[in-house]
Amino acid sequence: MIYMRPMHRRSVLRGMMGGAAISVGLPILDCFLNTNGTAFAATGQALPVRFGTWFWGCGLNPGRWEPDKVGADYDIKPEMAPVAGFKNKLNVYSGLKTFLDGKAVGVHFSGVMACTTGTVPNGMMPSKASIDSLVADVIGTRSRFRSIEVACAGIPSHSQSRRSATAMNPAEVSPAKLYTRIFGPEFTDPNAAVFKPDPAVMVRKSALSVVSEKRQDLMKKIGAADRQRLDEYFTSVRELEQQLALQLEKPAPIESCSVPGAVADSAVGNEIAMVRENNRLFSTLLAHAVACDQTRVVNVAFADATSSLRHKGGTQSHHEHTHEEPIDVKLGYQPELAVFNTEIMEGFNEFLTAMDGIKEGDSTLLDRSIIFASTDHGYAKLHGLENMPLFTAGSGGGRMKTGIHVAAKGQPVTRVGLTAQQAMGVPVSSWGTESNETSRTITEVMA
Amino acid sequence: MITRTGLRLAALAVGVAAVSLTAVAADYAASSPAPATREPVAVRLNGTQYRQIIADVFGPTIEIGGRFEPGLRKDGLLAVGSGLVTVTTTGLGEYDKMARSIAAQVTTEPQRSALIPCTPKDAKKADAACAKEFLGEVGKLLYRRPLSREELKAQIDVAGESAATNKDFYAGLGTSLWTMLISPEFLFRQEFAEADPANKGAYRLDSYSRAARLSFFLWNAAPDPELLAAAEKGELNKPEGLQRQVDRMVASPRLEGGVRAYFTDMLGYDKFEGLAKDVVIFPKFNFKVAAEAEEQTLRTIADHLVTQRADYRALFTTPKTFISPMLASIYSVPVDPDGGWQPFEFPKGDPRTGILAHISFTALHSHPGRSSPTLRGKALRELLLCQKVPDPPGNVDFTLIEDAENPKFKTARERLKAHASEAMCAGCHKIMDPIGLALEHFDSSGGYRTSEHGASIDTTGELDGQKFADAADLGRVVSNHPAAPSCLVTRMYSYGVGRAVERSEREMVAELQKSFAAEGYRVPDLMRHIALSDQFYRVAKPSADKPVDDKLKSKTEASAQPATSVAARE
Incomplete structure (x- = not known):
C-alpha cells in the first residue's frame, strides 16, 4: 500500500524562491582545551586529553x-x-x-x-x-x-x-x-594538503536549523516529563549541527593521525x-x-x-x-x-x-x-x-x-x-x- | 486550584507514575469513566513502525539501512518504555543516515514520477508550488496531522534554498524531506490533549492523537489517509464515527501487523537479536534458524487469532503451525524442501503442540549450550501469565547446582534439586523450575530428545495445582489457567495506552476480561473493545496546559502571518 501516488497535476504556480542563498556562519572553533599538556608540533596548539x-x-x-x-x-x-x-x-x-x-x-x-x-x-x-x-x-x-x-x-x-x-x-x-x-566519506583528513568544504554539508547544516528551531515552540506544548526527553533529543540535534560545522572547518594538522x-x-x-x-x-x-x-x-x-x-x-x-x-x-x-x-x-x-x-x-x-x-x-x-x-x-x-x-x-x-x-x-x-x-x-x- | 497544581508538580518531580493516584484521582473521582492519570506523552517510534511508515508512504522498495536504538522494557512491554526513551546523539546519527538515504531514493529519477505529484517548471530551479504540494502531502503522512502554515512554509523554504544552491529542484525536495524525517514530530508520536466537553474537568486525546493511538494499536502503523480524514472531520470523537473506523481497521488484513507487533513485544522477541547457540553442540542452529523460529510462531499466532478467529487459549494446544524447510530439519519432520513456508500439523500424540513447544520458546529461553528449565519457567510465568518472579538474592552460593559436566547429575531435574532443597532458593525456584522441566524434552536449540547424558528425562510436574505429564500436557494446563487470558487482556490494554494499567482502571479491565471470555476469547474482538472504549483515549490534564502557555499560544497565533507569500499567490 503506497499512500503517495501520482496525482492530477495542478497548474504549476509561478514564482519561486528566487535568489535564495545560503550563508553559513562558520564558528571559530576553539578545539583545544586549557590543558597543561604539550602542544601539537605543527601549530603550537595544546594536545587534548x-x-x-x-x-x-x-x-x-x-x-x-x-x-x-x-x-x-x-x-x-x-x-x-x-x-x-x-x-x-x-x-x-x-x-x-x-x-x-x-x-x-x-x-x-x-x-x-x-x-x-x-x-x-x-x-x-x-x-x-x-x-x-x-x-x-x-x-x-x-x-x-x-x-x-x-x-x-x-x-x-x-x-x-x-x-x-x-x-x-x-x-x-x-x-x-x-x-x-569514522573514516568513511565524511571524514576530513586533518593532514590533507587541500581542504575543500563540501557544499552538500553546507546545505544540510543550513537546513538543519528548521529542526533545531522547533525546540522553543514544542517545549511549550508538551508535559513536564517529556520536556527533558525532548531536550535530550534537541541536544542530539545540536551535536549533529556541530559535527556538520566541523566538517566545514579546515582541521589543524595532526602529526599522529593516520x-x-x-x-x-x-x-x-x-x-x-x-x-x-x-x-x-x-x-x-x-x-x-x-x-x-x-x-x-x-x-x-x-x-x-x-x-x-x-x-x-x-x-x-x-x-x-x-x-x-x-x-x-x-x-x-x-x-x-x-x-x-x-x-x-x-x-x-x-x-x-x-x-x-x-x-x-x-x-x-x-x-x-x-x-x-x-x-x-x-x-x-x-x-x-x-x-x-x-x-x-x-x-x-x-x-x-x-x-x-x-x-x-x-x-x-x-x-x-x-x-x-x-x-x-x-x-x-x-x-x-x-x-x-x-x-x-x-x-x-x-x- | 493552586494547591492542586502544586501537588501535581510536586508529584511530577518524583516521577510520572506518582502523579496519578494522589492528585488527580481526587479531582475526577466524581466523573465517569475512570480518570486516566497520565498526561499525554511523546512515544518514540520503534524500528518496525518506522519501516512500516516509510513503506506505506513511499513504497516497499525503499531501502532502509541503519540501526535503531534499543528499546526499554518497562512493566513487561517495550511499548511502555517507548514513552520514556529519547534520541541519543548516536541514535540521531543513524536516523540522519537513514533519512538521507530515503530522501535520495524518493527523489531519484525512476521514483520521482511515481512519488512526486507534480513536476517543477524548471528542474534546475526551486519551485515553491510543486514543493508545497509534495511536502504538504508527505508531511501530513509523516507527522500524522496536517502541517501548520508556518511549518509548511519553513519546509518549502528549506527546499528552495537547497534547490538554489544545488541548482536542482529534486535535491531541494530531498533536503526538505530529510529534515522532516529527523524531526521530533516524525520520530516521536507526540500526543496532545483537549478538554472533554462531555466530562467536565476531564481530558482526552485530541483527534489526531486519537487517530495515531488507534492506528499504532491496531495496525502498528501510522494513520492512513482515510483515518486522517476522519480525524480532520472530528469523527473520531463521535461514537458512530469512531466505530466506523475501528470496524474498518479490525476487518482489514492489516490487523495482522498489529497482532504480530503486540505479540513480538509481549513474548520478548527483541531477545532474538542476540540469540546464538554453540555451533559445536547445535550445528543446525544459526541466526537464520532463529529468525525463522520467530516467524513460525508469529505466523501461527496471526493465522490462529486473525485468520481463523480462534480461541486465544487454544494457542497453547494447537498442533497446527507453519514450517520452513530449515526448521523442519530441527523438528525432524518431512516437508517439501522447495516449498518455503508450509502449513503443518503435528500428528496426534506428538509432544509438539502449542506455541510453548515451538523452537521460538524453548530456544529463546535457554543457555547457548544447554536448556534452562528455570529460564523457561520464568518466561512462562512472566510473559504469559503476568506473574512477577522475584530476582535472585545476593550472596547466594550456587555451587550446589553442580555443573553440567559433573557425572553425578545427568539431567537438569537432578541438577536443580538443589534449588528446591535450599530454603533461600526454593521460594522462587519452585514456581519456575517444575514448569520448565516439562519442556526438557526440547534441548537448547529446540530439538527433541528423550534423554540427557544417557538418563531418561522426566517431564512430569504441576502448575498452580494442575498436574501435567509432558510438554503437550503443560500446554493444556496453561490454556486452562485463568491467568492466561486475563494476562493477555491486561497486557494488551497496557500496550495500547503505553503505560501500566492503573488502579482506577482495574474494574474496567475486569469488564474487558469478562467480555473476552463471554465472546470466546477472540483477540480481534478484544482489540475492537479496547479501541472503542472511552478510557483508551483518556489522559490527565497536561502540565503544559497552563494559563501562561495559553496566552503565549494565542499571542503566537495572532502574530503569525496569515498567509505565506506562496499561499497568497495561490
Missing part, C-alpha cells in the same frame, strides 16, 4: 588479581598477568565496595550502576548519567563525535554509556560500520574468540579515531554484565561458570573461570596496546588518556559487591600518577570515578548518592 571506559562482566577471582604490595611497583597476580606489561601505566584499586543501603541487590546491575553512575537505583532501571557522559560534557564537545561506544559481543545494548536514566548511548557492534562512520586500512567484519557472537577479535579490531579503530581527534571519549563493552561469554563447544557461559563451577580443592579457585578471566584481561591488554601504540610527541595516546575499567561484581560466584576490581590506565597527560596499587577496603567504588572525573577537569567535588556518595578523591594517585 582523552577518556575511555572498558567494561567486562563477572569480575575476577578474589585472591588472584589484587597485588599484595600497596603503592608503587606492585606485584602481579595470575589474572593480572596479561596486563603486566602496562604495570607502570596502570593503577589497581582493590577492596572497594558498592553500598546497597538496604535495597535488594540487582544482580549484575547494582555494581555496574555504582561504578559507572555513582548510584544504585531501586529496581533494575538506571537512574543517572554514566561517568563517560559526565566527562564528555567537558572534554568531548569540540570533537566530531562526543563519544564513541562499541560492544564486542554483537549487542548494541551491552553499552554501559548513558546520557541520562533512560538514554543509553547504543554501541556500534560492527567494526566495518564503525570504520565507515587513517587505518578499511576493516572487514569478523564473526559476531559471544564466543570469546570472536569477542576478542572484535575487541582487537575496535581497539585499533578507536585509537586511530582518537589520534585523529574525531572523538575524545571512547567506551568499550567487552561483554555484558552477566557475562554471556563462552567457549566454542562449552555448555556453560562465563556467567554460569562463576556460579556453578566447583572450587578446585587443591587449587583453591574455579579453574575454568580463571581461563575466562585471563582471556578477558588479554582483551584489556589488547585495548591498552592499541592506545599505547600511537605516539604523540614524546608520549603515547594512552599516556594522554585515562582509561577507566570496571565490572559488575567483586565475587561473581556469590553476587558479591565487595572488593570490586577497578583499574585506571594512563595519566591523562600527567594529571594522575600511575603504576600504583591502592587498597581501600570498605571504601565506596565511587572514589575512583570521582578521581577520574576531577583529573579530566569535570567540576565536581562529590559524586554518587547515599552511602556511595563520596567527596574523597584517591589522593595516592592524584598528580
